Amino acid sequence: MMNIFGIVFCLSLSFAVIVNGKFAPCGGSAKITKVICNGKDMETEQMCILKKAENSTLSVTFQADKPVKSITSVCHGIIGGIPVPFNGIDTNGCDGIQGGCPLAAGKTYTFTTQIPVKKIYPSIKLAIKWEEMMDSKTDAWCLVIPAEIL
Structure with missing residues (x-):
């Protein structure tokens, strides 16, 4: 269960990203x-258009x-400070990495994935929080991106 600090952090981070119009790291090493x-x-872009x-x-x-054996993808849309899961993403983060897993320390990788946007989603500005997790508690990396569903 998310504590009050987590709620305040999500609210402030999503507001800062939408106001500043750039992606922001939110964790991981x-x-x-x-x-x-x-x-x-x-x-250079202000919004990721979905x-x-x-x-x-x-x-x-x-x-x-650091070396990483495998990663798990977690994606939320942050709407009014509330994280809402994006359904339908590939949760196996290794699938999206050129060359797959494991990852070696000091090497550069590109992760590519698809975010399915359903027709029933409302037209709204939001922040996308994407995490690649090494285990259930540790981010390899995390970022928040300003977005708009059209």
Whole structure:
């Protein structure tokens, strides 16, 4: 169960990302070097546009700082500070990494995945929180991206 600190953190982080219009790291020890959403560099774009009834593509380039045997993908849309799971993502993070797992310390990898956007989703601005977890409690990396469903 999420404690009050976690709720306040999610609220402030999602608000800061939407206001600032850039992706923000939110945990993990791997260094994120590039984030691409639907072919657009999130270093220069203000929003990741998610179109209803389509799959959106997310690519994250990162440098692993330690060996990793496997990773699990976790994705939430943060709406009004409340994390809502994105259903239908591939939770095996190794599937999205060029060359697969295991990962070696000091090497750079690109993770690419699809985010299914259902037609019934509301048109809304939100933050996407994407985590790649080494175990059930430790992020390899985590980021929050400003997004809009159209």
